[in-house]
Amino acid sequence: MDAPALNYLNNGHGAASWLLTRDHKRIALLYLVSITVFFVIGGAFATLVRLELLTPAGDLMSSDTYNKMFTMHGVVMVFFFLIPSIPAVLGNFLIPIMIGAKDLAFPRINLLSWYIYILGGAFTLVAALSGGVDTGWTFYTPYSTAAANSHVMTAAIGIFITGFSSILTGLNFIVTIHRMRAPGMTWFRLPLFVWAHYATSLIMILGTPVIAITVLLVAAERALHLGIFDPALGGDPVLFQHLFWFYSHPAVYIMILPAMGVISEIVQAFSRKNIFGYSFIAFSSIAIAVIGFFVWGHHLFVAGQSTYAGLLFSILSFMVAIPSAIKVFNWTATIYKGSVQLDSPMLYAFGFLGLFTIGGLTGLFLGAMGLDIHVHDTYFVVAHFHYIMVGGAIMGYLGGLHYWWPKISGRLYSEPWAKFSALMVFVGFNLTFFPQFIAGYLGMPRRYHAYPPEFQVLNVLSSAGASILAVGYIIPIVYFGYSLLAGERSANDPWGARGLEWEIPSPPPTENFTVSPIVTHGTHQYEPSKEVGIA
Amino acid sequence: MGPPRATEPGPGAEPRLEMSTNLPLFPQQASSQAGQVDAIYFFMVAVTAFFGLLIATLIVIFSVKYRRRSDDEVGVAIHGSLALELLWTIIPFFIAMGMFAWGAKVFFDLYRVPAGAMEIFVVGKQWMWKVQHASGQREINELHVPIGRPVKLIMGSEDVLHSYYIPAFRVKADVIPGRYNTMWFKATRPGTYHLFCAEYCGTKHSGMIGSVIAMEPADYQAWLDGGKSEDTPAAAGERLFTSLACITCHSGDASGRGPALAGIYGHEVELQGGGKVVVDDAYLRESIVNPQAKLVNGFPPLMPTFQGMVSEEQLLQLIAYVKSLKGPAPGGAQPPGGPQSAPAPEKK
Numbered sequence: 001m002d003a004p005a006l007n008y009l010n011n012g013h014g015a016a017s018w019l020l021t022r023d024h025k026r027i028a029l030l031y032l033v034s035i036t037v038f039f040v041i042g043g044a045f046a047t048l049v050r051l052e053l054l055t056p057a058g059d060l061m062s063s064d065t066y067n068k069m070f071t072m073h074g075v076v077m078v079f080f081f082l083i084p085s086i087p088a089v090l091g092n093f094l095i096p097i098m099i100g101a102k103d104l105a106f107p108r109i110n111l112l113s114w115y116i117y118i119l120g121g122a123f124t125l126v127a128a129l130s131g132g133v134d135t136g137w138t139f140y141t142p143y144s145t146a147a148a149n150s151h152v153m154t155a156a157i158g159i160f161i162t163g164f165s166s167i168l169t170g171l172n173f174i175v176t177i178h179r180m181r182a183p184g185m186t187w188f189r190l191p192l193f194v195w196a197h198y199a200t201s202l203i204m205i206l207g208t209p210v211i212a213i214t215v216l217l218v219a220a221e222r223a224l225h226l227g228i229f230d231p232a233l234g235g236d237p238v239l240f241q242h243l244f245w246f247y248s249h250p251a252v253y254i255m256i257l258p259a260m261g262v263i264s265e266i267v268q269a270f271s272r273k274n275i276f277g278y279s280f281i282a283f284s285s286i287a288i289a290v291i292g293f294f295v296w297g298h299h300l301f302v303a304g305q306s307t308y309a310g311l312l313f314s315i316l317s318f319m320v321a322i323p324s325a326i327k328v329f330n331w332t333a334t335i336y337k338g339s340v341q342l343d344s345p346m347l348y349a350f351g352f353l354g355l356f357t358i359g360g361l362t363g364l365f366l367g368a369m370g371l372d373i374h375v376h377d378t379y380f381v382v383a384h385f386h387y388i389m390v391g392g393a394i395m396g397y398l399g400g401l402h403y404w405w406p407k408i409s410g411r412l413y414s415e416p417w418a419k420f421s422a423l424m425v426f427v428g429f430n431l432t433f434f435p436q437f438i439a440g441y442l443g444m445p446r447r448y449h450a451y452p453p454e455f456q457v458l459n460v461l462s463s464a465g466a467s468i469l470a471v472g473y474i475i476p477i478v479y480f481g482y483s484l485l486a487g488e489r490s491a492n493d494p495w496g497a498r499g500l501e502w503e504i505p506s507p508p509p510t511e512n513f514t515v516s517p518i519v520t521h522g523t524h525q526y527e528p529s530k531e532v533g534i535a
Numbered sequence: 536m537g538p539p540r541a542t543e544p545g546p547g548a549e550p551r552l553e554m555s556t557n558l559p560l561f562p563q564q565a566s567s568q569a570g571q572v573d574a575i576y577f578f579m580v581a582v583t584a585f586f587g588l589l590i591a592t593l594i595v596i597f598s599v600k601y602r603r604r605s606d607d608e609v610g611v612a613i614h615g616s617l618a619l620e621l622l623w624t625i626i627p628f629f630i631a632m633g634m635f636a637w638g639a640k641v642f643f644d645l646y647r648v649p650a651g652a653m654e655i656f657v658v659g660k661q662w663m664w665k666v667q668h669a670s671g672q673r674e675i676n677e678l679h680v681p682i683g684r685p686v687k688l689i690m691g692s693e694d695v696l697h698s699y700y701i702p703a704f705r706v707k708a709d710v711i712p713g714r715y716n717t718m719w720f721k722a723t724r725p726g727t728y729h730l731f732c733a734e735y736c737g738t739k740h741s742g743m744i745g746s747v748i749a750m751e752p753a754d755y756q757a758w759l760d761g762g763k764s765e766d767t768p769a770a771a772g773e774r775l776f777t778s779l780a781c782i783t784c785h786s787g788d789a790s791g792r793g794p795a796l797a798g799i800y801g802h803e804v805e806l807q808g809g810g811k812v813v814v815d816d817a818y819l820r821e822s823i824v825n826p827q828a829k830l831v832n833g834f835p836p837l838m839p840t841f842q843g844m845v846s847e848e849q850l851l852q853l854i855a856y857v858k859s860l861k862g863p864a865p866g867g868a869q870p871p872g873g874p875q876s877a878p879a880p881e882k883k
Contacts, residue, residue: 063738136735142712143695147661147737231713232842234825237696238711272603273610280620302698303709304716307646311639318631322624329623330615332590335597338610342598350594357590361583368634370641371575374705377698377733441576442562443702445733448741452729457558496606526609 007410007507022107023510028093029408030114031084036477038080038121041128045073047470050432050463058450066449067134068150074137076128079159080121082393083251086258087204088117088169090400091197093408095173097501097508098191100182100517105175113168120162127154136447138248141229141240145221153219160215163208166254170204173197182500184519191499191523192281196261199285203250203257203292211247214240238303245296253292255389256356257285259396260327263349266403267331268524269497270346271338275524277330284323291320301372310369317367324360328353339526343495344418348399351426355391359384362437380440386433398425398476405480406494410507411487417479424472431465499523565728565749566704567721571641573705578637582630645706648719652685656768656851659690659697659710662739664730665848669855671765672758676745678730680722681755687719689816691847698734701747707733715816722749772856775849779841787862793838794831797862805832819854 008025012018018026048069052060061069092110096103104110127133133155135144144152177190177198218240220226227233229240268275275281297305297313305313331353340346362384366372375381406412435458440446444455451459493502500517501508564570601610655678658665666674680686690699692712699718700707703726708718732743750758766774776782784793794804800819803811807830812818821828823845826838845853 058741063741067735067738067740134737138735140696140735143735143737147695231711237713271601271610272608274612274614276613277615277620280615301642302707304711304714307643310642314639315632315635318635321631322628325627326620326624328590329619332593332597333613333616333619335594335601337613338597338601339603339608340598340601341603350598353594354587354591357587358583361579361586364582364631364634365576365579368575368579368638368641370638370643370645371572371579372638373642373645373707374572374576374702376707377700438560442559443700443729443731445700445731445741447735450741452744454557454559525612527612 006509007505008510009410009507011510020111022103022111024092024096024104024107024110025408025508025510027110027114028089031088031092031117034114034118034121035081035084035089038076039473041125042073042076042081043470043473045069045076046466049073050466052449053451053459054463056451056453056456056459063449064134065132067136067447068132070447071133071136072128075124075133075155075159077389078137078251079162080117080124082255082389083166084117084169085255085393085397086262086400087173087197087200087254088114088165090262090397090404091173091193091200091258092169094404094501095176095194095197096180097504097512098194098499098523099177099180099185100500100513100519101176101180102511102513104172105180106172109168110172113165113172116168117162117165120158120160120165123154123158123161127151127158130154138244139215139218139240140244141218141221141237142231142235145218146230146232152222156215156219160212160219163212163215166204167208170201170208173201174205177201182517182519186519188279188282189519189522190282191261192264192275192278192285193258193261195282196257196264196285199289200254200257200261202286202289203254207247207250207254207293210243211251214243214247217243238300238305241300241303242296245299246293249296249299250289250292252385252388253288255393256396257288259352259393259400260285262396262400262403263331263352264327265499265524266345266349266399267334269403269495269499270341270343270349271335272341272496272526273334273338273524274522274526275330276333276336277326278522280326281330284326287323288320291316291323295320295367298367298372301369302376314367314369318364321360321364321367324356328357328360344415344422345399345403345495347419347422347426348395348402351422351429352392352395352399355387355395355426355429359387359391362387374443375440377446378440379436379444379446382446383433383436383440386436391429391433395425398422401476401480403495404501405483406490407501407506407508409480409484409487410490410505411483412490412494413483413487414479417475421472421475421479424468424475426472428465428468428470428472432462432469433465435459435461435465498525563703563724563726563728564705565722565724565726566701566706567723568641568645569703569705569723571644575634575637575641579634582634645718648687648717649685649721652687652719653681654687654689655680656848656855657688657690657699657710658693658847658851659699659732659736659743660693660847661695661737662732662743664699664732664743664745667768667848667851668759669767670759671767671770672762673765676730678745678747679755679758680747680749681752682722682725682749683752685719685721687717689851690716690718691820691851693847695736696734697732697736697743700731700733701728702731703728704747709734715820722747725749725751725754768852768855769859770856771849772852772854772859775845775853776856779845781853784838792834794834795862796857797860799862800858800860806830807832807834816854819857820850823850823853 008023052066131151133152134150135148217228221228227235229235229237295317297309298317301310439455439458490506492506656667664676666678690710692710697710699710704720706718706720708716728747730745730747785796787795799814803813805811824842827836
């Protein structure tokens with residue numbers, strides 16, 4: 001099969017045609033390459049952490065170095081991989097196509113947000129190369145403002161800058177989804193991927209300014225000795241925790257909501273069946289975005305927060321779990337009476353369902369105040385949020401990348417290798433992080449360079465799992481690379497899926513649609529319908 | 536865990552003898568609260584296992600039963616079911632609310648200190664735990680406590696955030712500079728247990744560990760008696776009260792320029808500009824490091840700050856001294872009467 005004569009990939013050559021592009025699809029690829037670089041860097045830090053923890057004594061590196069390793073791992077993975085991952089790559093590529101538009105509402109701002117991201121990333125890399133940061137990705141005060149001797153300012157500036165990339169992307173998505181839908185693309189015909197990104201964008205533009213302000217206050221205290229958080233200067237260290245988690249808890253939903261959107265699409269495509277409970281899935285995304293803003297205090301149950309405030313945060317944390325449960329049940333019901341094909345994207349989606357269920361339910365352990373006292377700041381928390389961020393968000397990202405890869409690249413990849421790597425990721429992930437639940441309940445605190453010997457077996461299991469997980473992540477880089485160079489050409493719709501993105505050529509032309517589509521029904525309508533298709 | 540090694544400080548008390556091949560799955564229960572926390576833990580593990588297995592089973596059954604049999608096969612269009620949506624909204628909601636209520640109840644039990652709890656002062660600093668018992672006995676990175684008796688820890692930090700964590704007791708509380716946090720427990724089984732700092736505090740965070748040694752009351756008494764005699768915190772506080780010249784103004788008689796302190800602890804005082812405050816550890820601490828924050832009504836703002844002049848431990852000793860003063864309060868906090876006419880001479 002031949003690629004369309006002119007598509008977005010061959011429409012313009014040379015560095016300038018990429019670096020100055022306003023095409024949302026090319027910008028998505030710029031993000032794809034840059035977040036992959038950051039993923040590899042963040043993974044290298046994680047590898048060093050897991051190597052150090054093979055033995056109870058801190059013998060591979062100094063304590064200071066170890067502290068920098070887990071800090072840089074967290075900073076890079078959270079701010080430079082997980083938060084931009086699905087929105088900036090898949091969302092950027094697909095949202096205009098899914099709603100029948102030629103581009104995002106603000107193509108130049110879209111390119112600008114990539115440059116801002118790169119600038120922020122450069123600051124963070126400079127911080128890493130010039131000696132690193134050792135505050136933990138949480139930057140808790142007064143350690144970060146008064147005690148730490150590392151490159152806190154450089155890293156903080158990097159995070160501050162990158163936040164604007166996130167804000168601009170969110171703004172672009174919201175305006176695009178409101179204003180650029182094709183005729184007939186009503187709100188309730190939108191693919192659920194788009195709903196999920198709408199909810200995500202709300203959090204991006206409402207939450208991110210708060211982390212920017214918080215980082216500025218940290219900088220003001222550190223550089224100008226303005227007393228904000230440090231009690232020695234008259235400040236309040238717990239205030240920082242409120243401000244930090246006001247953004248950083250919703251930020252978890254920035255990571256997981258887009259993955260949920262991906263899963264909604266994959267489950268429909270590989271069951272050849274429309275979603276069960278469309279409006280419940282759509283509105284549960286909005287509910288998560290809204291309620292998610294009012295649960296931050298569950299990070300402060302042992303920080304001397306008022307007990308009554310704690311009660312409110314606890315009950316709201318349990319409530320935010322309900323929309324997630326609704327989604328899981330609806331996805332499962334969607335498979336019922338489907339035509340199920342276990343291709344690699346579906347394997348990732350099933351992996352997501354299992355791991356997100358465990359990750360979500362173990363979050364309830366932490367929302368239960370009396371139980372949180374024991375497990376707070378232990379490996380139980382580490383295991384929980386990795387089940388959400390790695391088991392949830394990265395499984396969703398990889399599933400989406402496999403699902404839309406033929407559309408993005410115009411080529412197929414090796415399905416047997418993809419299935420194998422999905423299995424490796426699933427097995428490696430569980431072996432890495434399940435033992436950490438046990439270590440956490442036993443009482444092993446997080447961020448420990450050395451630990452008592454009775455935790456060694458669990459840590460060895462965890463490190464062994466991490467090596468399997470690493471292999472599972474490296475294999476796709478290889479076969480996707482091979483696919484780009486020599487993969488078989490893909491048809492417009494290699495999966496037999498339904499949706500606007502599958503009706504246009506692979507890879508799409510620069511303008512996406514040569515004729516503006518008129519939409520007459522929602523996505524993923526597989527049964528021969530009385531309604532006509534897309535005109 | 537072996538028998539308590541009552542008087543032996545240092546690394547010998549750490550349980551470092553296990554082979555590193557043992558694989559513990561569950562922590563020891565050594566406090567009156569541990570059982571409560573574990574009960575809710577097991578319930579939540581059961582709920583997680585149930586829903587995890589339910590979803591996994593359904594996925595496997597559906598994937599096999601409805602596997603694609605021909606390339607052009609499509610699924611049956613089913614748009615949803617309100618009854619099912621309500622079912623899987625309402626049931627998880629009630630389970631979640633049950634977990635919330637249970638977790639909150641356990642929290643309150645862990646939070647409310649029983650009357651008559653024995654008070655011990657803890658100061659965290661990079662990277663050690665300093666402890667002083669009411670009898671004056673001090674220790675570092677260890678904590679000796681009797682079993683069967685509620686123990687309340689009053690904790691402050693000299694530098695950054697720390698967190699005092701005893702896994703075998705299922706208790707933890709952040710130790711925060713600039714304020715006091717408290718926690719309590721009742722040890723139930725003699726033994727030596729891990730003490731960890733759970734809040735990241737810099738280079739040697741993972742070295743800020745130690746042991747909690749729970750002892751039979753008689754053994755604990757013997758341990759207290761065996762230590763070299765030191766001033767009680769209250770006695771040390773009394774000396775500070777004189778050496779820092781607090782006594783000049785807080786003289787306790789009508790001529791004092793500051794409120795008399797005898798019997799003031801635990802009572803309400805009226806504040807300048809209206810309002811009242813109960814004199815507790817937090818208020819006394821604030822009144823020493825930031826005296827102008829909440830002035831007792833009728834007294835001029837004369838007192839200088841002692842921030843940076845007294846250490847966290849000395850603060851705790853001063854507070855212990857004020858607590859130990861029995862007296863006629865709350866009347867003691869009354870101003871000397873009349874307008875404050877006398878120009879205030881220099882402090883000291």
